Amino acid sequence: MSIYPDLFLTFAKVGVMTFGGGYAMLPILQREVVDNKGWATEEELMDYFAIGQCTPGVIAVNTATFIGQKRKGIMGGICATLGVVFPSLIIISLLAGVITAFSHLAWVNHAFGGIRVCVCILILNAVVKLLKKSVIDAPTAVLFAVVALCAYFTSLSPVWFVLAAAAAGIILKNMGVKKV
Amino acid sequence: MTSILSVRIMLFLRLFYEFFKTGLFAVGGGMATIPFLYNMADNTGWFTRMDVDNMIAVGESTPGPIGVNMATYVGYITGANEGGLPFAILGAVVATLGLVTPSVIVILIIASFLKSFRNNRYVESAFYGLRPASTGLIAAAGLSVIVSNLFFAETLAEGFSMAFFNWKGIVLAAVLWVLTNKVKQTKKLHPIIFIGASAVVGIVLGM
Numbered sequence A: 001m002s003i004y005p006d007l008f009l010t011f012a013k014v015g016v017m018t019f020g021g022g023y024a025m026l027p028i029l030q031r032e033v034v035d036n037k038g039w040a041t042e043e044e045l046m047d048y049f050a051i052g053q054c055t056p057g058v059i060a061v062n063t064a065t066f067i068g069q070k071r072k073g074i075m076g077g078i079c080a081t082l083g084v085v086f087p088s089l090i091i092i093s094l095l096a097g098v099i100t101a102f103s104h105l106a107w108v109n110h111a112f113g114g115i116r117v118c119v120c121i122l123i124l125n126a127v128v129k130l131l132k133k134s135v136i137d138a139p140t141a142v143l144f145a146v147v148a149l150c151a152y153f154t155s156l157s158p159v160w161f162v163l164a165a166a167a168a169g170i171i172l173k174n175m176g177v178k179k180v
Numbered sequence B: 001m002t003s004i005l006s007v008r009i010m011l012f013l014r015l016f017y018e019f020f021k022t023g024l025f026a027v028g029g030g031m032a033t034i035p036f037l038y039n040m041a042d043n044t045g046w047f048t049r050m051d052v053d054n055m056i057a058v059g060e061s062t063p064g065p066i067g068v069n070m071a072t073y074v075g076y077i078t079g080a081n082e083g084g085l086p087f088a089i090l091g092a093v094v095a096t097l098g099l100v101t102p103s104v105i106v107i108l109i110i111a112s113f114l115k116s117f118r119n120n121r122y123v124e125s126a127f128y129g130l131r132p133a134s135t136g137l138i139a140a141a142g143l144s145v146i147v148s149n150l151f152f153a154e155t156l157a158e159g160f161s162m163a164f165f166n167w168k169g170i171v172l173a174a175v176l177w178v179l180t181n182k183v184k185q186t187k188k189l190h191p192i193i194f195i196g197a198s199a200v201v202g203i204v205l206g207m
Helices: A003-017 A022-036 A042-054 A059-102 A106-134 A138-153 A158-174 B002-025 B030-044 B049-060 B066-111 B114-119 B121-150 B153-158 B167-181 B191-205
Strands: none
Touching: A003 A022, A003 A059, A022 A042, A022 A059, A042 A059, A042 B066, A042 B121, A059 B049, A059 B066, A106 A138, A106 B030, A106 B049, A106 B121, A106 B167, A106 B191, A138 A158, A138 B121, A158 B002, A158 B030, A158 B121, B002 B030, B002 B066, B030 B049, B030 B066, B030 B121, B049 B066, B049 B121, B049 B191, B114 B121, B121 B167, B167 B191
């Protein structure tokens, strides 16, 4: 198979097999991309993953773009990315259609009432996990608290918080403020 | 006729732009897109905050990266509200491409100077500030999910009473928290299992 369809199909497969994205994707990438295709080494994959986490956007997409780019330049990156999002497009469109069609039924609404309670806990757990990695000293604790409060009580776009926090990080780390 | 067409073109361009912005500024993966989706719900009226909450569950329980799933779902709903299946599918495609375009551009740029990017002092220090801020944004989103699903804020209009608490929801949330954090046998289970179980509880208790 030529390389572009191969990239597309391999990443489509990764997309289908990933539930929840992010870290859930890593073992599947290891099997498909490192073991089966030999497109990247284990170390390269870890590097891409680490950078994918701290660059904007969805981690799965970032990692796919990296590997595709490494194989076949810009077009390779684009093919891999389209591959990884393709299953979502099909599955979610079908599902959204079904949900919209049945949303007037009482039991469907009750089910989502229960599901939204579960979502509360899923987000809470995600925040606790992220806190351990991102709040590492007093300045980061203050940044976390200020952003959380301001974001909750104002309707400012998150864009401003992201830009301000990046600037704060650069200033704190480079202006001789001692680490606490 | 042409004015309807141009209105629709503008809608889809704006959909692309809004998701492009989300893809560009949401740092730290799928969950980081949630605050942007709330902001979009408030500002555009394309979908409600409750749609976002439902979407998180759908995104978690279907194959594919959660951030991409949520973008597809929102795009679909937005297009469907504009009229019919073709618009819904167009909306799903436009929102998804909007979300991934900045990632692709940024990664293609970074890939050309990979090593120096990781070790750059300014990049590193920017992320020192970005990570807690991203967590803060997600925490604020989490707080509003909790407030809107475990409490009935509208009852406060008649003064504080026990009707403020969504007891069924609070009990279910407490059970789920224990199962996902404290019980060894269940805490490693995939979220889809808890989502499915919560749906059943929701139906049985009429939540």
